[in-house]
Amino acid sequence: MRIDKFLKVSRLIKRRTVANEACDNEHITVNGRVVKASYDVKVGDIIEITFGTRKLRVRVLDVREHAGKAEAAGMYEVLEEA
Numbered sequence: 001m002r003i004d005k006f007l008k009v010s011r012l013i014k015r016r017t018v019a020n021e022a023c024d025n026e027h028i029t030v031n032g033r034v035v036k037a038s039y040d041v042k043v044g045d046i047i048e049i050t051f052g053t054r055k056l057r058v059r060v061l062d063v064r065e066h067a068g069k070a071e072a073a074g075m076y077e078v079l080e081e082a
Contacts (some may be wrong), residue, residue, distance in 0.1 A: 001063050003028065003047070004037040009067050010075040012058065022049065046079065049076060055082050 001009075007019040007028075022028050023037040027050045030039060041047075045060045058076040068077060 001041050001065070002037060003030065003035060003041050006060070006063065006075075007047075007062065009069075009072065011069070011072040011075070012047075012056070018053075021071040027051070047076075055080070057081075064082040 004019040004023060007013040007022075008016040009066050013019040013022065019028075020037045023035060023039075026034045028035055030041070030045050030047045032046075041060055041063055043060055044062060047058050047060065049056045049058075056078070057080040058078050060075070061077055062075045064071070064075065
């Protein structure tokens with residue numbers, strides 16, 4: 001699954017277009033590398049998202065096409081929030 005779609009489905013970012021822009025502006029890194037929106041997310045990847053001065057690091061636990069509100073939080077594990 002593309003990272004922009006993963007960020008939307010997991011509800012880390014509210015809209016896919018916003019996730020796409022975040023990738024274009026190099027605010028998303030996976031395993032320490034800046035990635036494009038087309039990056040293929042895999043279980044075990046460490047995603048770091050920069051929101052202005054805030055940083056969020058999560059580990060991917062599950063990749064699914066659709067997830068309800070309750071299941072979305074189970075798709076990742078928060079490692080660091082600063």
